Amino acid sequence: MTTDSAWTTTPITAALLRGALDLEHTGRGVLPHRLPARARQQIPDAQLAMAESQPAGVRLAFRTRATAVELDVIASKRVYPGAPPRPDGVYELLVDGRLAGHASAPDGDTLTIDLATGSAQTRPGPVETLRFTDLPGDDKEVEIWLPHDEATQLVALRTDAPVDIPPPSGRKVWLHHGSSISQGSNAATPTGTWPALASALGGVELINLGFGGSALLDPFTARAIRDTPADLISVKIGINLVNLDLMRARAFAPAVDGFLDTIREGHPDTPLLVVSPIHCAIHETTPGPSAPDLDSLREGRLRFVAAGDPAETAAVKLTLGVIRDELARLVGRRAATDPNLHLLNGLALYGEADQAALPLPDALHPDPPTHRLIAERFARLAFADGCPLAASDG
Template sequence: MEKWITTAPIPEDYFRGAVELETTGQGTLPHRLPASARAQTTDPQLLMAESQPSGVRLAFRSRASALELELIRSRTTFSGLRPRPDGAVDLVVDGQVHDSSATGGGKTTTIDMATGTLSEVADGTWTIRFDDLPEGTHDIELWLPHNERIELIALRTNAPLEPTALTGLPVWVHHGSSISHGSNATSPTAIWPAIAARLGGVELTNLGFGGSALLDPFTARAIRDMAADVISLKIGINLVNLDLMRLRALGPAIHGFLDTIREGHPETPLLLVSAIYCPIHEDTPGPGAFDLESLAAGELRFRATGDPAESASGKLTLRVIREELDRIVRERSKSDPKLHYLDGLELYGEADYAELPLPDALHPDQATHRLMGERFARLAFAANAPLSPAGLSPAALPPAGLPPSAPH
């Protein structure tokens, strides 16, 4: 009988990309916002999003030929729509994606789109197993599902393991919306920030929160207090599709968000990124809503409900926000030379939409995640790019012809 070594609970020094770990009655729950921030919001969307471990991974070194990860997942599905794919745990060996395995069991909450009622099914723990790891001692990472809440119960290996020493690579803290969170990506290493981090030679801490890139002061304070060598903020789409504020409030809110981060990172390279191309909100304000005709056909699509004429009175569109972000960075960079702006249309623009349309009119598909990750790596991390200052020595990237992402 195979002899297993059980690590439970999993020690803190095995985690990468988590902001805080919570000990539950069953295991360890990674968080991407600290308790101090979570205490300042009652928004269930944000609380769900930050507890989904996008970009969080376990990192250890071992000569194990097989391993198991026992976990409890929590996921949300919608009745009447095509079932959402299960989450996945990706196995990375010596920096290369080696295998991937779907999650199961746990708690599933189903939302009836017609009535808004909820139903729940609980089905216990789930064990992910990977066999046939390469012979010898290797650096191993287990990337946790980006789109499911995960409590980790135990890690089992058939050989001793130890936490991987810190790489010494620059730490990249990135904040953004559901697109940065990884919506519609097929696996945790296939979200665009993970692709960009791998190509750019940086360690990712992903603060992409679905529906929640809203300039919340507690998020700025969390970033202020984190270790970071480079920082990027992708702002725009959630402000529009939640119809959160008007142009009068946007400028001061952006300044305040940046001021707070600068309290802890006065000279850290910081890249402010605007939204990618999204036709429904380019010139039409929010709020966004479900497209009811598509829902009736069993498909999830979004639409804008505002009136384009309302932008004249201060309602926000993506075009308006891009102009404001550009203006703010041009003004602030006179006294803050390490603050930079990247137009999101350079990551995904109108021509890209013609070739790779957004399947639900809002979120990119997997091919577009790959495209965005490769472009961001070139535009942000290549030699002389905004997040590649002297002294950090990230991987030099050519101006074109980026290598393809690792297979999944």
């Protein structure tokens, strides 16, 4: 830890954070959350509690003339026995929107999760100091993007020049909700997730409410979206409902209607884009649940398989094909009286033809080049002039 008295320590408050809906004081630091406290009280499982505390899209933002920045953090490491070790989370420092440095915390709290039983154990770890040096000495906006897949307690921020809160950017705020694909699973860096890349291409400010394994039409998530200021909203619905075999077709459409009704209570006229699932071969015509492929685990690889039976579709079990058809019907019905509601078919972002060139490495999640492909297509289909979430005012 730096002790040079020339350094300035700035308290880490909500005013310094973008993309977080709450900031919890833990006794060791502050923990950004992507769901508010009221919603977290209603979370029914450890998966969502873990996912919402992983700061996808969350970044520290400030103006400074500092040439050096230090950030003390307690990272939360995940270990899956039998699976390959997870890479350390990446912290990226941007200067006026351009990447100027990156760092990782090699140690921290450790969460060991048994994929076979679902049991978990936690071991406390140390504070790590991240250092970014040789920054330009002029006045500039600095952003430090936190890891998209590694919960991080923020302990202290130090700079060799004073820090100011930057003024509003003037860009539209885009709030996006989705699954682990939206959170950024298998992306290499926090600015390399498809929503982060798309927000940069579209010139918008991102709030990423992508929750691994937990885009499940939960009412508390809808209320969080309802109560969060945003200029543009998108919700990506489908894959997690199949992953968990959570509901049948009878429950699906009313649940989507209720989710959208709640959002509309707080955002009656906000452009709202419903995105159906991207192509996922194991669940196109085969229902869930998804399960780890035990043979792959024994070989040290993490891969998923569909544990359902295609014949069960006749019993109105959900597949991705069923969900796309239902969303098209539902959004079409609602759009007759809601002109700001739109549908984007997820196959336009990543379809069957893309599978051959860019296969999903674990059969569920895109790799970094595929995150970029999805981002480029989303920006073109959603943010461009004349599109549902046109980011410009013209």
